[in-house]
Amino acid sequence: MDDVKETVLSILKDLTGEDFSTKLDENLYDSALLDSMGTVQLLLDLQDKLGVEAPISEFNRSEWDTPAKIIAKVEATK
Amino acid sequence: MRWYIPYGNPTYFIWLAVALIPLMLGLLYGHRFRWCQTLISLFFLILTFGGPNWHTGIALICYLAYQIVLVGAYSHYRQRKSSANKGWVFVLAVVLAIVPLIVVKVTPAIQSGKQSIIGFLGISYITFKVVQTIMETRDGIIKDYHPVVFAQFLLFFPTISSGPIDRYRRFVSDYQNVPAQKDYLDLVQTGVHYVFLGFLYKFVLAYFFGTVLMPQIQFAALMAHGFSWYIVGYMYVYSMDLFFDFAGYSLFAVGISYLMGIKTPMNFNQPFKSKNIKDFWNRWHMTLSFWFRDYIFMRLVFFMMKHKTFKSRITTANVCYIINMLIMGFWHGETWFYILYGLLHGCALVVNDTWLRYKKKHRDKIPHNKLTELFATFITFNFVCFTFLIFSGFLNTLFFGPSKF
Numbered sequence: 001m002d003d004v005k006e007t008v009l010s011i012l013k014d015l016t017g018e019d020f021s022t023k024l025d026e027n028l029y030d031s032a033l034l035d036s037m038g039t040v041q042l043l044l045d046l047q048d049k050l051g052v053e054a055p056i057s058e059f060n061r062s063e064w065d066t067p068a069k070i071i072a073k074v075e076a077t078k
Numbered sequence: 079m080r081w082y083i084p085y086g087n088p089t090y091f092i093w094l095a096v097a098l099i100p101l102m103l104g105l106l107y108g109h110r111f112r113w114c115q116t117l118i119s120l121f122f123l124i125l126t127f128g129g130p131n132w133h134t135g136i137a138l139i140c141y142l143a144y145q146i147v148l149v150g151a152y153s154h155y156r157q158r159k160s161s162a163n164k165g166w167v168f169v170l171a172v173v174l175a176i177v178p179l180i181v182v183k184v185t186p187a188i189q190s191g192k193q194s195i196i197g198f199l200g201i202s203y204i205t206f207k208v209v210q211t212i213m214e215t216r217d218g219i220i221k222d223y224h225p226v227v228f229a230q231f232l233l234f235f236p237t238i239s240s241g242p243i244d245r246y247r248r249f250v251s252d253y254q255n256v257p258a259q260k261d262y263l264d265l266v267q268t269g270v271h272y273v274f275l276g277f278l279y280k281f282v283l284a285y286f287f288g289t290v291l292m293p294q295i296q297f298a299a300l301m302a303h304g305f306s307w308y309i310v311g312y313m314y315v316y317s318m319d320l321f322f323d324f325a326g327y328s329l330f331a332v333g334i335s336y337l338m339g340i341k342t343p344m345n346f347n348q349p350f351k352s353k354n355i356k357d358f359w360n361r362w363h364m365t366l367s368f369w370f371r372d373y374i375f376m377r378l379v380f381f382m383m384k385h386k387t388f389k390s391r392i393t394t395a396n397v398c399y400i401i402n403m404l405i406m407g408f409w410h411g412e413t414w415f416y417i418l419y420g421l422l423h424g425c426a427l428v429v430n431d432t433w434l435r436y437k438k439k440h441r442d443k444i445p446h447n448k449l450t451e452l453f454a455t456f457i458t459f460n461f462v463c464f465t466f467l468i469f470s471g472f473l474n475t476l477f478f479g480p481s482k483f
Binding site for chain 1: 213214217218219356371372375376377379380383384391395
């Protein structure tokens with residue numbers, strides 16, 4: 001469980017340069033930290049590091065817009 | 079009986095107001111009368127594609143049958159147990175889906191402006207819906223395929239001529255449910271508000287810019303022969319007309335959808351307030367730009383990053399921006415000004431990203447305040463208007479058109 005969380009947070013840190021461990025509910029799109037480029041990178045990283053096969057059409061912005069939601073999504077696919 | 083383009087004149091709205099009453103009463107008391115919705119849709123489709131336009135009606139029916147079979151076949155292929163999900167089958171399905179549109183778009187370019195006989199009003203918008211459904215079927219996200227629901231989705235009459243482009247899964251979940259009474263009342267309130275705002279946009283503001291001002295300034299620009307300040311005037315007038323006309327139409331389409339209990343997505347969000355070009359595409363013709371983002375840009379980036387086509391992430395993004403916007407240009411039509419319009423926006427996205435990276439790196443040296451934001455909005459607005467001037471084709475008439483005087 002915590003493994004997933006740590007990995008997602010480290011991926012997000014690489015992508016945005018920010019540490020989200022204390023702000024799990026921050027909206028990544030509203031704050032412009034993530035754009036479509038970053039999103040694709042995020043999906044690829046999730047695939048590489050966690051083996052999550054999430055196709056792009058699965059990716060609905062409103063369901064993946066905070067670190068907490070991403071972690072929940074990844075855990076749900078496990 | 080008269081024939082109408084959707085939302086084209088007051089009588090169309092009177093028809094709408096009358097026809098929607100039974101459906102709205104049903105929704106208010108928790109029922110969606112699907113047969114009623116189908117009848118209403120049929121009626122409005124005949125208004126648009128019947129009468130003197132009957133041949134486009136035939137084209138629409140043939141097109142629809144073709145796409146329903148095509149998507150059905152692809153869906154069947156994907157739904158089989160142990161589906162191979164081959165890439166080439168997917169590519170073939172997408173190519174077959176866009177062939178009719180390509181024929182329609184290319185015909186005028188090679189037959190000196192003659193329209194293809196398989197064309198009809200709104201073919202490109204239906205094609206977007208078809209392609210998107212195929213892509214999500216490929217991804218395994220769309221699992222059930224109902225030809226009838228799919229046809230309802232494609233033919234949803236409030237949005238048939240020019241969008242907004244809805245998504246299959248979103249549409250189906252609305253279509254198969256009935257909103258709670260309280261939510262529906264809110265939808266009706268918002269819908270009516272949108273329709274009246276649409277009246278202001280389309281029949282007052284777009285009329286003023288497009289029908290009152292535009293011909294005068296166009297005439298003055300043509301009389302000046304070559305470059306003149308009138309071209310600049312035309313640029314702003316055309317941009318305003320384009321926005322109020324299209325945003326007005328979109329407000330009608332969204333408003334009427336709401337009355338039918340379908341939450342068609344919005345198309346415009348104050349685009350001229352944009353601080354940069356990326357911001358602009360998040361506010362202008364949003365359902366089109368999001369379609370391009372989700373079904374072309376992101377997929378292209380995903381493919382290129384996975385296959386490591388380019389070493390750098392930045393190059394990948396830049397190449398994809400240009401390809402993405404060029405395709406959008408080609409989609410508008412095969413003329414130099416549409417393609418240049420796409421190319422300019424592609425380049426603008428590249429420049430925008432480069433600037434934002436530079437700014438982030440030198441954060442301490444570059445000022446950022448209300449004034450610079452105002453300046454950014456000013457630059458973006460003028461750049462956008464300039465690209466609309468290209469898009470309008472007026473420069474083509476002015477410099478390359480047959481001499482009129």
